[in-house]
Amino acid sequence: MFRRTMAMLTRDYPGSEIAVGMQLKHAATRALANRWTQGYMDHDPSWARLLTTAIAERRFQRLRDLFDADSCGEAIGFGPGADQMRSAFAAVREKAQALRANGKAQRGDVRVEHGLLKRTHLSIRFGKLNHCTMDENNPVGAKCLEDAIVPPGHRGPLIDRCQPARCSNSIITSEHLPIWKAEHDSLSRLRDQPRLPPNRRAAIDEQIRDVELALRKADGA
Numbered sequence: 012m013f014r015r016t017m018a019m020l021t022r023d024y025p026g027s028e029i030a031v032g033m034q035l036k037h038a039a040t041r042a043l044a045n046r047w048t049q050g051y052m053d054h055d056p057s058w059a060r061l062l063t064t065a066i067a068e069r070r071f072q073r074l075r076d077l078f079d080a081d082s083c084g085e086a087i088g089f090g091p092g093a094d095q096m097r098s099a100f101a102a103v104r105e106k107a108q109a110l111r112a113n114g115k116a117q118r119g120d121v122r123v124e125h126g127l128l129k130r131t132h133l134s135i136r137f138g139k140l141n142h143c144t145m146d147e148n149n150p151v152g153a154k155c156l157e158d159a160i161v162p163p164g165h166r167g168p169l170i171d172r173c174q175p176a177r178c179s180n181s182i183i184t185s186e187h188l189p190i191w192k193a194e195h196d197s198l199s200r201l202r203d204q205p206r207l208p209p210n211r212r213a214a215i216d217e218q219i220r221d222v223e224l225a226l227r228k229a230d231g232a
């Protein structure tokens with residue numbers, strides 16, 4: 012029941028694979044890992060399929076929302092990942108126009124684009140303070156995989172090692188910006204504490220630099 016509930020929550024609420032992980036921590040980690048490996052819960056292929064489908068549905072829905080926003084001329088996000096996604100969306104629109112012009116598209120509405128979008132297999136994952144667009148078959152530029160020991164059988168990014176401000180696959184959306192700003196304020200307050208040990212201060216400075224890098228992307232720098 013726990014696993015099925017998780018799958019349903021993941022399907023129904025945006026970013027909930029993250030929320031579930033934050034709420035349930037160890038239990039969720041084990042249950043999610045259990046899709047592929049034996050843990051203290053029995054392997055359950057039907058649950059694994061349910062969860063995988065729920066995640067895929069939720070990701071595609073988010074992708075479609077971004078596509079629709081981009082088609083209306085709205086900003087979908089910042090950073091190189093957003094630039095790549097805009098180019099991919101433009102290619103989908105172009106292809107849809109060509110299909111219509113050749114009379115190969117059955118419909119005249121946006122469902123043609125949505126169908127193409129589904130077949131294009133663009134990846135999107137919900138990161139902690141960003142979206143990740145890494146292509147599992149071509150993980151070029153994935154900062155999280157640099158110098159990492161990738162567990163056997165694992166494909167895709169290592170979200171726990173994500174570097175949203177530095178990775179070319181990262182999209183920072185306008186919904187993420189208030190969190191980045193709040194993080195900047197909170198780190199700056201922490202840094203100003205008089206009795207901070209020098210090594211702790213240096214670590215906070217490094218974090219602040221990362222946050223400022225992310226915020227600069229939103230400014231177009």
Ligand code: SF4
Nearest residue numbers: 143155168173174178
């Ligand atoms: S560093 Fe983050 S954005 Fe980049 S590939 Fe890894 S998880 Fe995705």
